[in-house]
Amino acid sequence: GNSVTQMEGPVTLSEEAFLTINCTYTATGYPSLFWYVQYPGEGLQLLLKATKADDKGSNKGFEATYRKETTSFHLEKGSVQVSDSAVYFCALRNSGGSNYKLTFGKGTLLTVNP
Amino acid sequence: NAGVTQTPKFQVLKTGQSMTLQCAQDMNHEYMSWYRQDPGMGLRLIHYSVGAGITDQGEVPNGYNVSRSTTEDFPLRLLSAAPSQTSVYFCASSLYGTNTEAFFGQGTRLTVV
Numbered sequence: 001g002n003s004v005t006q007m008e009g010p011v012t013l014s015e016e017a018f019l020t021i022n023c024t025y026t027a028t029g030y031p032s033l034f035w036y037v038q039y040p041g042e043g044l045q046l047l048l049k050a051t052k053a054d055d056k057g058s059n060k061g062f063e064a065t066y067r068k069e070t071t072s073f074h075l076e077k078g079s080v081q082v083s084d085s086a087v088y089f090c091a092l093r094n095s096g097g098s099n100y101k102l103t104f105g106k107g108t109l110l111t112v113n114p
Numbered sequence: 115n116a117g118v119t120q121t122p123k124f125q126v127l128k129t130g131q132s133m134t135l136q137c138a139q140d141m142n143h144e145y146m147s148w149y150r151q152d153p154g155m156g157l158r159l160i161h162y163s164v165g166a167g168i169t170d171q172g173e174v175p176n177g178y179n180v181s182r183s184t185t186e187d188f189p190l191r192l193l194s195a196a197p198s199q200t201s202v203y204f205c206a207s208s209l210y211g212t213n214t215e216a217f218f219g220q221g222t223r224l225t226v227v
Contacts, residue, residue, distance in 0.1 A: 043218035
């Protein structure tokens with residue numbers, strides 16, 4: 001079946017530090033990969049996505065590259081801000097027997113201090 | 115632009131009570147789903163629907179019922195609430211497909227005492 005493993009948190013950084021949150025996946029076929037972000041007290045919202053191998057998704061300074069050879073989709077940002085403090089979820093969506101269900105990792109809490 | 119609307123935002127139930135969490139979307143999405151979010155567990159799929167009249171179970175369906183009589187609405191029913199169902203519940207909707215974005219409601223925080 002499908003599964004997503006992401007870096008356990010919490011992660012605490014100072015403003016302007018470099019961020020990496022690791023994500024690896026297990027899936028058959030050709031899934032699409034997503035990063036969702038959840039700000040305090042809110043629902044999840046899409047941060048970025050990549051739909052095929054070697055695609056790079058990017059948004060708001062965040063980037064992630066779909067690496068099929070290492071089954072990874074690590075999230076990076078060069079300089080984090082206090083406003084980036086949130087929970088980040090890696091997810092995949094697959095066709096076939098999974099009926100397009102979204103499978104999530106457990107989430108990584110990021111806190112950015114001024 | 116409403117998107118996905120969940121009601122209520124907060125609810126306290128006594129053990130054994132029943133209730134319905136409401137979810138409505140105005141984007142004409144075929145695919146709707148319910149998740150629960152618990153500390154350290156991420157989001158776990160309860161039930162999902164690929165269109166009106168079609169529902170299926172996710173990872174943790176026990177104690178919950180759903181129906182999908184219209185494209186817009188996908189209510190989640192707790193039949194007999196238990197403390198183990200204390201959680202934050204999210205409804206999501208999307209178009210049907212591998213690379214489509216899911217849109218989430220604001221969540222319902224449910225406490226069962």
